[in-house]
Amino acid sequence: MKDQESHEGSRISLRTPSIEMTSQQMLNSSSYPEPEAGYSSPNTLPTNAVSQIASDGNRSEPIRERNLLQRFCRILSVAGFALILGWVGTFYELKRLAVGLSPWVSLSSFLAGSVVLESAWAALTLGLAATLRRRFFCRWICPTGQCLDWAGSFGKRLGLKGVPFPKIGWGIALATLAGALLGYPLMLWLDPLALFAAGVQAVRLNPANTVVYGLLPLSIILITVVFPGLWCTRLCPLGGFQETLYSIGHLECRSSGTREQAKEQAARSAGMVAGQIEKTPRRIDSKQDSEDESVLRSSRRVAIASAGGAILGWFAVCHTTSSKPRLLRPPGAVEESVFTGLCVRCGQCVESCPESILFPQPLESGWLGWFTPVVHFEEGYCREGCTRCTEVCPSRAIGRVKPAEKVQAIIGFPQVDMGVCLLGEEAECWACVRACPYSAIRYEFSEETYTTIPVIDPRRCPGCGACQVACPTKPKAIVVAPGHPLRPVSRT
Numbered sequence: 001m002k003d004q005e006s007h008e009g010s011r012i013s014l015r016t017p018s019i020e021m022t023s024q025q026m027l028n029s030s031s032y033p034e035p036e037a038g039y040s041s042p043n044t045l046p047t048n049a050v051s052q053i054a055s056d057g058n059r060s061e062p063i064r065e066r067n068l069l070q071r072f073c074r075i076l077s078v079a080g081f082a083l084i085l086g087w088v089g090t091f092y093e094l095k096r097l098a099v100g101l102s103p104w105v106s107l108s109s110f111l112a113g114s115v116v117l118e119s120a121w122a123a124l125t126l127g128l129a130a131t132l133r134r135r136f137f138c139r140w141i142c143p144t145g146q147c148l149d150w151a152g153s154f155g156k157r158l159g160l161k162g163v164p165f166p167k168i169g170w171g172i173a174l175a176t177l178a179g180a181l182l183g184y185p186l187m188l189w190l191d192p193l194a195l196f197a198a199g200v201q202a203v204r205l206n207p208a209n210t211v212v213y214g215l216l217p218l219s220i221i222l223i224t225v226v227f228p229g230l231w232c233t234r235l236c237p238l239g240g241f242q243e244t245l246y247s248i249g250h251l252e253c254r255s256s257g258t259r260e261q262a263k264e265q266a267a268r269s270a271g272m273v274a275g276q277i278e279k280t281p282r283r284i285d286s287k288q289d290s291e292d293e294s295v296l297r298s299s300r301r302v303a304i305a306s307a308g309g310a311i312l313g314w315f316a317v318c319h320t321t322s323s324k325p326r327l328l329r330p331p332g333a334v335e336e337s338v339f340t341g342l343c344v345r346c347g348q349c350v351e352s353c354p355e356s357i358l359f360p361q362p363l364e365s366g367w368l369g370w371f372t373p374v375v376h377f378e379e380g381y382c383r384e385g386c387t388r389c390t391e392v393c394p395s396r397a398i399g400r401v402k403p404a405e406k407v408q409a410i411i412g413f414p415q416v417d418m419g420v421c422l423l424g425e426e427a428e429c430w431a432c433v434r435a436c437p438y439s440a441i442r443y444e445f446s447e448e449t450y451t452t453i454p455v456i457d458p459r460r461c462p463g464c465g466a467c468q469v470a471c472p473t474k475p476k477a478i479v480v481a482p483g484h485p486l487r488p489v490s491r492t
Contacts, residue, residue, distance in 0.1 A: 070139050074146035081143045081193075085200040085348070092391040093118070095348050099193045099394035103127035103137075104173055104241045105344065108188055108395075111180035112338055115396045130242035131249035138232065138239050144192035145232050151221045152228035162229045169240025171305040176237065178306040179313025184341040186312055188395060189371075190237050194344035195220065197394075201347035212360045212371055213347040316341060316368055326482040328375035330358060331382060331409035331462065332390045332401040340369040342397035349373050349389035349398060355380030357465070358389060375411055377465035377480060382411060384437045384464065407438055412463035412480040414441075416454055421477035423452050432478055435470030438462070454478070458485040 084098045100106060100119030103126050109115055117123070129136040138145050172187055179186040188194065195217045202214030224231050232239060317337050326336050330349060333339050350358045350373055361374040373389075375382070390401040390409075401409045414432075422429040423443075432454055433441050440460035446453045463480045471478050 071146070071149075073140050074142065074149075077141050078143040078146050081196060082200055085197050086204060092352060092388055095197075095352075095392045096394045097122070099191075099197050099344065099346055099348070101126060101141075102191050102193045102238055103130070103245075104176075104238050105188055105191050105194070105395055108176055108180040108185040109342060111177060112183055112185050112342055113334060113396060115399075117394070117396060119394070127245055131245045134246045135239055135242045137242060138236075142192055142238075144196045145236075147196070148221065148224045148232055151224040155225040155228045158225075160226055160228060162227050165227075165230060165234045167234050167240065167243075169234060169236045169238075170244050171240070171301070172235075172237040173241035173244065174302065174305040175309025175312070178309030179316070179341070182310055182313040182317060183338055184313040184316040186309060186316070186341065187237065188342065189216070189345040191344055192236060192238050194346045194394070197346035197348060201351045205347065205351055209347070209350060209360060212362075213345070213350075216345070313341075319366070319368065327361065327369075328412050328463075328480065328482055330373055330375060330389045330398050331387075331406065331411055332399040334397060334399060339397050340372050342395045343372045344395050344397075345371045346394065348392040348394070352388040352392050354386060354388065355383060357382060375465070377468045379469065381465035381469045382462075407460060407462050410462050410484045410486070411465070412482050413458065413461060413484045414456055414463065414467055414478050415481045416456075416478050418449070418451070418453060418477075420473050420475060421454070422473060423454070424449075426451065429472065431470045431472055432467035435466045436461075437464065437466055441467060 081098055084094050097119045100117050101122050103123040106117050106120050106123035107127075109117055110120070126137050126141075133139075172190065176186045176188060198213040199217035202210045202212075202217070205213065220231055329336070329339060334342060345360075347360070350360060357375055357377060357380050358373045359376055360371045361369065363370055384406050385403050387401050387403055387406070390398050393399075418424040433443065438460045440457045441454050442457075443452050444455045445451075463484065465480050467478050468476055468480050
């Protein structure tokens with residue numbers, strides 16, 4: 001009887017050796033028999049799986065250290081960019097270079113105006129880094145991304161979650177570049193560095209301009225709080241542009257990998273490598289590869305984005321060329337048909353003007369020119385030795401002007417209303433002649449009206465507005481108007 005029980009007990013242990021192994025393997029695995037050939041227990045892990053878990057654990061520590069290092073670098077970037085953009089000093093070129101680091105802005109400016117920015121070398125370096133390392137700028141440098149990370153963390157603490165949304169950042173980037181080829185980059189004002197600069201300037205400007213330049217950055221922050229990660233991963237055009245660069249750099253590698261996977265799959269089907277590969281087939285496309293699939297593989301989407309950007313760019317050029325009247329733009333501004341596209345709405349020109357004659361205009365020049373800078377001569381004029389606004393513009397919407405070339409940086413041309421002018425009433429007034437820093441105004445006697453009238457030399461007058469500010473009449477008898485005898489209103 002005992003022999004029978006022992007025989008049944010041994011038979012049971014032989015039937016379920018894996019169960020006993022599972023419960024006791026950490027104590028003394030050598031005292032139990034080996035499982036039958038081909039037996040696989042759901043409670044045990046294969047040797048390669050255990051080694052994979054161990055290797056993943058070993059890799060987690062360097063990944064954690066790298067993430068901390070990336071966050072530390074971006075926090076330093078936030079402090080550095082805020083110091084440069086908000087610092088009141090004489091190094092205005094640093095402000096221009098800070099925003100001009102964006103490879104997207106640099107390339108768009110070159111395509112639209114055939115201008116190579118001073119920061120092009122740095123932007124090119126960052127572009128090459130993004131080609132080799134996915135979203136290099138986003139992960140290591142971007143100050144806007146770090147600020148939005150803080151906003152997203154706050155939203156997660158409130159229990160808010162992200163929403164599924166298609167990636168359109170690359171589409172915005174390609175559409176803007178396609179429009180730049182026709183002379184009008186569409187949405188450069190969505191560049192994260194320009195948004196960061198606008199947010200910094202919004203804090204330093206007067207309340208009216210604070211609302212204007214803080215509106216867009218604040219809106220993006222609120223979007224990120226409500227939908228954490230939405231802007232950086234789905235909407236940011238600079239991030240999408242980096243994804244495009246990375247896809248171009250790894251297109252050949254992915255093509256080679258796809259060919260190797262196809263050969264391996266064919267070998268599996270034909271039974272050529274039977275016994276040398278695992279019984280469970282390896283997934284060819286992982287979830288991460290499906291999520292981060294190259295935009296270049298979808299030729300239809302690329303074609304639609306590029307064609308749409310080109311059409312909108314052509315329409316914008318035609319619209320701004322035919323629209324009148326044109327507003328007074330800062331000295332050195334490019335053609336009106338390009339200016340509203342190249343301007344990134346960073347607010348640095350408005351903040352740097354010592355005479356406070358630059359203002360962001362809402363919709364005075366149409367929906368394409370919203371928040372672009374315009375000149376208003378109310379209490380100050382454009383001084384002959386000042387070139388600050390030309391030094392801080394990151395996209396060359398306002399070109400560089402030297403003080404000796406200021407007379408050629410045309411803003412407008414004065415128009416005289418003799419019905420208001422004191423000279424028309426036979427009164428003496430020398431205000432405009434004395435105020436002109438370029439000696440462009442002289443008085444001549446008119447035989448037609450038998451009065452003295454002011455005559456303005458267009459070769460000496462850039463339309464600085466000094467005469468308008470000095471005019472004692474109300475309303476002003478001399479007003480700087482858009483256009484110039486040496487340069488028509490429509491400059492195409």
